[in-house]
Amino acid sequence: MKTLLSLITLSAFFMIASALPALAGSKESALSWQKQAIDTRVIVASVIGELDKTGDKGNDAAKDLIADAKMWMEKADEIFSKADGEMGKKDFEKAGSNYNMAWQYLVKSATAALNAKSILGGS
C-alpha cells in the first residue's frame, strides 16, 4: 500500500512537472524547477527508504539497482547544491537548468528504484 501511495504521489509530481509554465531563464522558472526537484526528491527518497527497510533480500540484481538508485540520488543532490549556489548569485538561467538536471537524475533514480521494487515484489 505504501508503495502504491508513493507511486501515486510520484505520478502527481510528474503531472505537476508536465504542467510547469515555460519561463526559461527567469527567477520564476528556476523556482519552479527547484520546487519540482525538491518535491520529487521527497518521493523518490521515500521509495529508497522503503527499499532500505525491506533490504535487498539477498537478491543481487535488486542490490545493484538500489545502489544505482542511490548513486543517481547523490548526483541529483550534488547538482542541486550547485543550482542553489547559482540561485544565490542570481544566475537564474543556470540555476533553472541545473535544477532541471537534478530532476532528470531523480527520474533515473526512480526508474532504478521501481525496478528494484519490481524484482523484490516478484521473488
Place this chain on the structure above:
Amino acid sequence: MIKWTKFGLGGLGLAFLIGLLLLFSGVLESKSRQPGLSGNAEQIAKARGLTPANIEAALKTYVPTGKRDEYLMFASGGHSGQVLVIGVPSMRLLKVIAVFTPEPWQGFGQGSEESAILLSSGNMTVGKQRTLNWGDTHHPALSETNGEYDGQFLFINDKANARIAVIDLRDFETKQIVKTPNLISNHGGAFVTPNTEYIISGSQYATPLPFHEYAPIEQYKEKYRGLIVFHKFDRQKGKIVAEGSFQIEVPPYWQDLCDPGKKVSEGWIFCNSFNTEMATGGIGQGKPPFEAGASQRDMDYLHVINMRKAIQIVKQGKAKKVSGVDVIPLDVAVAEEILYFVPEAKSPHGVDVAPDGNYIVISGKLDTHVTIFTFDRIMKAIKNKNYEGKDPYGVPILKYNDVVEAQLNIGLGPLHTQFDNKGYAYTSVFIESTVAKWSLGPPYHEGEKAWQLIDKIPIHYNVGHIVCAEGDTVTPDGKYCVSLNKWSIDRFNEVGPLYPQNFQLLDITGNKMKLLYDMPIGIGEPHYVQMIKADKLSPWKVYPEVGFNPATMSKDPNAAMLGKERIVRNGNKVEVWMTALRSRFNPEHIKVMEGDNVVIYITNVERARDATHGFAISGYNINLSLEPGESSTVRFTADKPGVYPFYCTEFCSALHLEMAGYLFVEPKK
C-alpha cells in the same frame, strides 16, 4: 522458490488443474492422447517448480514440431543492422534478414557481386567512398493495402546513416538500400501510407540543409533544419524511385516518430518533435547538456502535415532542388498551409493513430499521461484558423484545448501505443516498467467505459516499443502483444556485462493481461516490431526457375546452366560458369595465373526445398549462399599464388565434405 502450498493445491488439486488446462487446450481431445499424461505432467511441473500460471503460459506458447506459428514478427535488429523474423506464440527465431550489415551465412556482402553492389548503393554521397558496413535499424514497416498489412514488402530504416532498405517478402531478401539525400540521421522511419505509395521518415538530429554543408552551432536557429522525407515507392518495380519522392523542410526541433493517417485522416502525416527549445548542448562550454536543455519547455510540437497538398505543391514546381531532390522550403510549407503544430506533452516519443484514423495518441516520456487528439478537431481548428500563435518560423500552432479529446493518467513515462480488436489501447510505460491497457472513446466505448485505465502489468524491464498483432493497422487482431524491453537484468543466465534484450509475450485475450514468455535477443537492440498474420505471407519455397538472380528478381541471362559449365579465358580475364548440385561443383578445377581477373557465375541448379549450397574460397574472404535455383556472381583478382580449396559451406548431403574443388593460382613467371 514459490511453494505449491501457496496455491492451496495438493497433488490432486494440481492434477485437476493441469488436466483442466490440457482439456481446454484440446490436448485431451486429440487422438494422440496418452494414458497417464496428467500424472507425468504433474511430476514434471513439480520437479521444475512450475506454477499453474507457468503451465498455462507453456500451453499457450508451445508449438509442437512441424506445426506453424500463427503470427510472424518482423523485428528491427538494432545495431546488428538486420531484421529478425520471429514466430508467435512460440517466439522461435526463424530468420535473420541481412540488410545493412555483411552476413556470412547468407553470403551477404561476403563475396557475391550482387550483394556488394547492393550494400554500396547506400554509401555516403560525400567524401571518400567506402561501404557503410553497419546500420542501426529501428522501425520496420510492412507494406499495406487499404491500411492492412499485405505481406508483400518490408521497409526498415538505418538511423545512423539515414538510409531506408526494401525487403521483398517473396524471398525475404533485401533488394534496395537508399541513402536519403540531405539527411544524416532518421530515427523516425520507416512508416508507410495506407496503400504504400510513400515510405515516410523524419530527420532526428537537425543539421545544416543539406547535412554536408558546414555551419557552426552558433548558427543553429538560422542554418540547421529538420526534414520530413517522402520516398515514393513503385510497387511494380519493388523499389523506391526518385520520381515523385520529395522532402519538406521543418524547423530544427529534432523530429522523432511519425505515423501516417488512415481512413478519415489518410493523406495527413503526424510527426513528433522533442527539442523545440532548440538546445545545442555544449557541456564543455558551460551550457546545459542536451537532456536538460531539450526538456525545458513543458510542451513540444506535434507536426501535422497535409501530404496530399504537399504532393500538389511539388507538382506545381514550388519545391526547390537540393541534392537533386525536391524539397519544399519551410516558408513555402507555411505559406501553402501544409504544416501545422499542435502542443504536445514534452519529450514525446510515440505518436500512434488509432484504427479508425480519428484518434491520435501522444505520449510524453516525462509525463504520466497519454494525450488523445482527434483528427476531426484538428481539421476544425485548421479550417477556422484557430491558432494560439506561431512558432519562430511562422508555423501556425493550433490551440491545445481545441484539439485535445482526452487525457489519461496511465503511469510514469508512457512511450508507444498499439491497439486491439475490442477498442483497447496498450501503452508501454518506460520509467515504471509496465504495460498499460486502456479504453478508447466512442465509437469503441461509450460513456463511463470510455477513456478508462483497465489494467497494468509489470514487465522486465524498461520497455521501449510495444507491438500487438496487426496492432497499428485499420483492423488489429488482438490476441498477443509483445513488450520490447531494453533491460533484462535478472531474467536470463548471465552472459557477461552485455545483457540480452527481452521480448515479453503478453496474452491480451482476457480483461487482464498475462505474461506468457520471455525471449532473449542477443544480437542488438531491437526497437520496433510489426506482427503479421502468417497466412498473409506467401514466400517462395525455392526460386521460380534455375538461374534466377534475386538481385534483379528475374532469370540471369549470364547464369550457369547444367551441361553448359565452362571456363573461358580472354586475356587476363577468366570467366567460369559453374553449377552446384549435391554433391559437386562443376568445374572442380579452376586454373588461373597470378593477377588474373576471375569471374565466377555460379548457379545452384537444385529444385528441392532447402537444398542450399554455400561456396567459399579459402583465403579470398568469399562465401556465398545459393538457394535452390539461385544464380550469383563472384568477381576477384587472383592476387595470391598458391592452391586454394573451394567448398560447400552448407551441410547439403551425406557427401557434403566431398563437395569441393581447387582454385590453382600459378605464380607469375
